[in-house]
Amino acid sequence: MNFRAVKTIYLFEMARTFRTLLQSILAPVLTTSLYFVVFGAAIGARIPEMGGVSYGAFIVPGLIMLMLLTQSVSNASFGIYFPRFSGTIYELLSAPVSSFELVLAFVGAAATKAVLIGLITLATASAFVPLEIAHPVWMAAFLVLTALSFSLLGFILGIWADSFEKLGFVPLLVITPLTFLGGTFYSLDMLPPFWQTVSLVNPVVYLVSGFRWSFYGAGDVSVVASLAVVAIFLVVGLATVWWMFRSGYRLKP
Amino acid sequence: MLAVSPYRQPAAVPILQRLIRPAHDEPTLPVNPNATPAAPRTADPKTSPADDRVMLLIERLSKVYAGGFKALDNVSLEVRRGEIFALLGPNGAGKTTLIGIVCGLITASSGSVRVDGHDIVRNYRAARSLIGLVPQELTTDAFEKVIDTTAFSRGLFGLAPDPAHIEKVLRDLSLWDKRNSRVRELSGGMKRRLLIAKALAHEPEVLFLDEPTAGVDVELRRDMWLQVRELRERGVTVILTTHYIEEAEEMADRIGVINRGELILVQETAELMRRLGSKQLTLQLNEPLSGIPATLAAYQLELSEDGHTLIYTYDTHGERTGITALLGDLSSAGVRFTDLRTRETSLEEIFVSLVSSQA
Numbered sequence: 001m002n003f004r005a006v007k008t009i010y011l012f013e014m015a016r017t018f019r020t021l022l023q024s025i026l027a028p029v030l031t032t033s034l035y036f037v038v039f040g041a042a043i044g045a046r047i048p049e050m051g052g053v054s055y056g057a058f059i060v061p062g063l064i065m066l067m068l069l070t071q072s073v074s075n076a077s078f079g080i081y082f083p084r085f086s087g088t089i090y091e092l093l094s095a096p097v098s099s100f101e102l103v104l105a106f107v108g109a110a111a112t113k114a115v116l117i118g119l120i121t122l123a124t125a126s127a128f129v130p131l132e133i134a135h136p137v138w139m140a141a142f143l144v145l146t147a148l149s150f151s152l153l154g155f156i157l158g159i160w161a162d163s164f165e166k167l168g169f170v171p172l173l174v175i176t177p178l179t180f181l182g183g184t185f186y187s188l189d190m191l192p193p194f195w196q197t198v199s200l201v202n203p204v205v206y207l208v209s210g211f212r213w214s215f216y217g218a219g220d221v222s223v224v225a226s227l228a229v230v231a232i233f234l235v236v237g238l239a240t241v242w243w244m245f246r247s248g249y250r251l252k253p
Numbered sequence: 254m255l256a257v258s259p260y261r262q263p264a265a266v267p268i269l270q271r272l273i274r275p276a277h278d279e280p281t282l283p284v285n286p287n288a289t290p291a292a293p294r295t296a297d298p299k300t301s302p303a304d305d306r307v308m309l310l311i312e313r314l315s316k317v318y319a320g321g322f323k324a325l326d327n328v329s330l331e332v333r334r335g336e337i338f339a340l341l342g343p344n345g346a347g348k349t350t351l352i353g354i355v356c357g358l359i360t361a362s363s364g365s366v367r368v369d370g371h372d373i374v375r376n377y378r379a380a381r382s383l384i385g386l387v388p389q390e391l392t393t394d395a396f397e398k399v400i401d402t403t404a405f406s407r408g409l410f411g412l413a414p415d416p417a418h419i420e421k422v423l424r425d426l427s428l429w430d431k432r433n434s435r436v437r438e439l440s441g442g443m444k445r446r447l448l449i450a451k452a453l454a455h456e457p458e459v460l461f462l463d464e465p466t467a468g469v470d471v472e473l474r475r476d477m478w479l480q481v482r483e484l485r486e487r488g489v490t491v492i493l494t495t496h497y498i499e500e501a502e503e504m505a506d507r508i509g510v511i512n513r514g515e516l517i518l519v520q521e522t523a524e525l526m527r528r529l530g531s532k533q534l535t536l537q538l539n540e541p542l543s544g545i546p547a548t549l550a551a552y553q554l555e556l557s558e559d560g561h562t563l564i565y566t567y568d569t570h571g572e573r574t575g576i577t578a579l580l581g582d583l584s585s586a587g588v589r590f591t592d593l594r595t596r597e598t599s600l601e602e603i604f605v606s607l608v609s610s611q612a
Contacts, residue, residue, distance in 0.1 A: 008408030087392030096378040
C-alpha cells in the first residue's frame with residue numbers, strides 16, 4: 001500500500017479546495033440562507049408543522065442532503081476529469097499507485113469537502129431555526145456514507161465524461177431532480193398514493209428519510225431501508241470503479 | 254567493372270540496402286582507396302557507462318487499438334543499464350505507444366515488458382518505481398507552484414519528502430529561481446524542464462523522454478542534451494524518442510528506427526554514422542561512356558544507363574576524399590564533364606528512404 005501517494009493526492013485535492021476557500025464556504029452559506037428566507041420564513045410561515053417540527057426545521061436535513069449530493073458529485077467528477085482533460089493523468093497512471101489507492105485519495109478528498117460543506121450548511125441552518133439532533137452518531141454516519149457513495153458516483157462520472165458538457169449534465173439532469181423529488185422539501189405522505197409509490201424507486205428518498213430520522217426520530221421509510229440503500233449504492237459504485245480500472249475504461253487505451 | 258542499375262533508384266536506396274544487410278555480410282559502403290577508416294563520432298560503447306545488465310527488456314510487444322489500428326507489431330528490444338537509447342521514427346510510428354506501454358499508460362495487446370527484471374503488469378509497483386516519464390505534451394497543472402508540483406511527483410512515488418533533492422533537481426534545470434511561480438507563468442521551455450524535474454523528483458533509474466526537445470530552441474536543446482548526458486554519467490538509463498536525427502546522433506549510444514509499429518533497425522550510433530556518413534559526387538559527362546575506363550576501377554564509380562552520368566561515392570569522415578585524385582585520373586582517361594555536384598546521403602535521407610521503402 002502506497003500510503004504516501006494516497007496522502008499526496010488527498011492533500012493536493014484538498015489544497016485545491018482551500019485555495020478557493022472563500023467560494024467553498026460562501027456558496028453553501030448563501031444558498032442555505034436563501035432557502036431559509038424563502039421556504040423557512042416566507043412560505044414556511046403559512047405551512048403547518050410537519051411531524052411535530054416547524055417547516056423550517058423540517059427542510060434542514062433535506063437541504064443538507066441536497067448540498068451533500070451535489071457537492072460530492074461535482075467535486076469528485078471534477079477532481080478526476082480535470083487531470084484527464086489537462087493530460088496530467090499520465091503522472092497518476094505511471095506512478096506505483098494501485099487503482100484502489102487512486103480511488104481512496106480522490107473519493108476521500110471529494111467526500112471530505114462535501115462533509116465540510118454539509119456541516120457548514122448545518123451551522124448556517126442553526127442560525128435560522130432551532131435544531132435538535134436525535135441520533136448524532138447516525139447523523140454523522142449518514143453524512144459520511146452518503147458523501148462517500150456520491151463521491152464515488154462523481155468519480156465514475158469524471159471517468160465517463162469526455163467533455164465538460166457531460167460533466168455538468170448528470171448533476172443538472174439527474175441529481176437535482178432526484179433530490180427535489182426525493183422529499184427534500186416535503187413529506188412523502190403529502191403526495192397522491194401513485195406518486196408515493198413512484199418515489200420509492202428514487203434512492204434519494206431513502207437518504208433524505210434516513211437523514212431526517214437521525215434528526216427528528218421519524219422518516220418516510222424505515223431507517224433500515226435507508227441504510228440498505230446507502231450500502232447498495234456504495235457497493236455498486238465500488239464494483240463499477242473496479243470494472244473501470246480493470247478494463248482501462250477511458251483511462252488506458 | 255560496370256555498375257549500372259542502382260542509379261535509377263533514389264540515391265539513398267543502395268545505401269539503405271547495405272544498411273539493412275546483416276553485419277556479417279560486409280563489406281558494405283563504398284570505400285575510396287585513399288580514405289582512412291572513419292573514427293566513431295559519438296559515444297564509444299567501450300567508454301560509455303553502459304554495462305551488460307539489461308535494464309529494459311521488451312519481448313514480442315504488440316498493440317492493436319480498439320479501432321483496429323496496429324500501433325506496434327511484435328517489437329523486441331533490449332536496453333542496457335546506463336545506456337542512452339534513441340527511438341527514431343516519424344509521427345505515428347509507434348514511439349509514444351511503446352513508451353506508454355512501458356510506463357503503464359497503455360495496455361499491451363500481447364508481449365511482455367520487464368524493467369530491471371520486474372514485469373510491468375505483475376510487478377507494476379517495482380517496475381514503475383524505477384521509471385521517470387517526461388511526456389511529449391506540455392501537460393502540467395496550471396495553478397500549482399513549481400516547487401509544489403515537483404514535490405507532488407515525489408510523493409506520488411511513495412518517497413519521503415526530500416527538499417534538498419527537489420532543490421537540486423530544480424537548480425540543475427535552472428528552475429530554482431522560479432520555484433514559487435505558478436506553472437502557467439512559465440514559458441514553454443521552462444514547462445518542458447519542469448516536466449523533466451517532475452520525472453527526476455523520485456530519483457528514477459530509467460528516464461523516458463518523449464520528444465524532449467520538441468519546440469525547444471537550439472540553445473536550450475544543447476543544455477538539455479548536456480543534462481541528459483550528466484544523468485547517464487550517474488548511471489541513469491535514458492530512452493528518448495525523437496524525429497530529429499541530429500538529436501539521436503548527438504546523444505544516443507544506440508539508435509532504434511521504428512516505423513508503422515515495426516522496429517526496423519537497432520544499431521550503435523557510431524556504427525550507423527560510419528555507415529551513413531557518405532557523400533556522392535555526380536558528374537555530367539560531355540560524351541556518354543559505354544563503360545567505366547579500367548584506370549578508374551579503384552574508385553568504384555557508378556555509371557548511369559544512358560552513360561551520361563558518373564557517380565562517385567566517398568566517405569566524408571575520411572582524411573582524404575579522393576576527389577582530387579579522381580579528377581586527375583578522369584582527365585588522364587580523357588573523360589570530360591560539363592557539370593558536377595555533390596550531395597550528402599544524410600541520416601535524414603536514409604531515414605526517409607528506410608521508412609518509405611516500407612510503404
